[in-house]
Amino acid sequence: MIEVNGLTRTYGAFTAVDDVTFTCEPGRVTGFLGPNGAGKSTTMRVMVGLTPPTRGSVTIGGHRYEDIPNPGRHVGVLLDAGAQHAGRTGREVLEIGARTMGLPKDRVDEMLAMVSLTDSEAGRRMGNYSLGMKQRLGIAHALLGDPEVLVLDEPANGLDPAGIRWMRDLLKGYARRGGTVLLSSHLLHEVELVADEMILIGRGRIVAQGDKATLLAGQGAAATQVTAEDNDALAGALTSAGHDVTPDGAGLRVTATPAEVSRTAMDARLVLTDLRAAGAGLEDLFLSLTSDTQREAAPAASPAPTQDGAAA
Numbered sequence: 001m002i003e004v005n006g007l008t009r010t011y012g013a014f015t016a017v018d019d020v021t022f023t024c025e026p027g028r029v030t031g032f033l034g035p036n037g038a039g040k041s042t043t044m045r046v047m048v049g050l051t052p053p054t055r056g057s058v059t060i061g062g063h064r065y066e067d068i069p070n071p072g073r074h075v076g077v078l079l080d081a082g083a084q085h086a087g088r089t090g091r092e093v094l095e096i097g098a099r100t101m102g103l104p105k106d107r108v109d110e111m112l113a114m115v116s117l118t119d120s121e122a123g124r125r126m127g128n129y130s131l132g133m134k135q136r137l138g139i140a141h142a143l144l145g146d147p148e149v150l151v152l153d154e155p156a157n158g159l160d161p162a163g164i165r166w167m168r169d170l171l172k173g174y175a176r177r178g179g180t181v182l183l184s185s186h187l188l189h190e191v192e193l194v195a196d197e198m199i200l201i202g203r204g205r206i207v208a209q210g211d212k213a214t215l216l217a218g219q220g221a222a223a224t225q226v227t228a229e230d231n232d233a234l235a236g237a238l239t240s241a242g243h244d245v246t247p248d249g250a251g252l253r254v255t256a257t258p259a260e261v262s263r264t265a266m267d268a269r270l271v272l273t274d275l276r277a278a279g280a281g282l283e284d285l286f287l288s289l290t291s292d293t294q295r296e297a298a299p300a301a302s303p304a305p306t307q308d309g310a311a312a
């Protein structure tokens, strides 16, 4: 269990992390989501004692990280995968870790196999590693001491699609066995697929938190995307029934539930060719909640390319 309590970190007059409070529970994957510069890495650095907090505290299993004896056996950390010594081979990095934590040497081979790094790759210097290889080694290093808590900053960064799926399964399995996982990302999709709980941060402040269903439930009125053989007739029937209708692609977008739309169509004896819920979705939620903290204004539903091809 990770407990972050009133955590604030300032740099001069700038507040990077502003009174942040949350917990990460065992058996759950918690996604830490926010745009670039939101304060995710700073929060995680404070968690593992690399940056002192200005105010507030973080405990892992009830202890400050600095007070945990042999911390690698309890907390697996992946912050900046590129931060390893460029002159060491991947195998050496793990061997040093294993020795520091008092682990048997065959644990290194076990970990290399788990992250699918070959013998020849493990013998290469880190300076010559690809981004994805560094990331895999970083994950192996984090899991080396069989910790019960994982703190991973952008772990999917640089992984190929198969690697991303592999990591997702790995983290889900780890949580299912009772582990606590906190992983950060600025990519919503990545977090959405793996996280049980989500914490949204923007400009140092938490803007929303909860499980996916709870976050989505707080998301305004129902909407439906519908296409009929005769869209005009359907639009007329829906408008008469008191719903707002706007043309959308090949069909219509309606402020009503799919059931209401279906019933209206049935009463008017109209044939539907497509019907689906068009809730605002997590992406819209993420963008709206962090809109005043984005570098770019939150785009409208689908940003149209401008003449010169750049996104509007």
Ligand SMILES: Nc1ncnc2c1ncn2[C@@H]1O[C@H](COP(=O)(O)OP(=O)(O)OP(=O)(O)O)[C@@H](O)[C@H]1O
Pocket: 011, 016, 034, 035, 036, 037, 038, 039, 040, 041, 042, 043, 185, 186
């Ligand atoms: N040592 C430092 N000195 C001054 N400012 C800092 C320092 N470390 C971080 N910051 C600032 O704190 C803010 C938060 O940075 P942080 O790295 O935590 O963001 P992040 O959420 O991890 O972003 P990203 O998605 O880009 O990794 C940024 O504006 C950053 O410039």
Ligand SMILES: [Mg+2]
Pocket: 040, 041, 042, 153
């Ligand atoms: Mg970061």
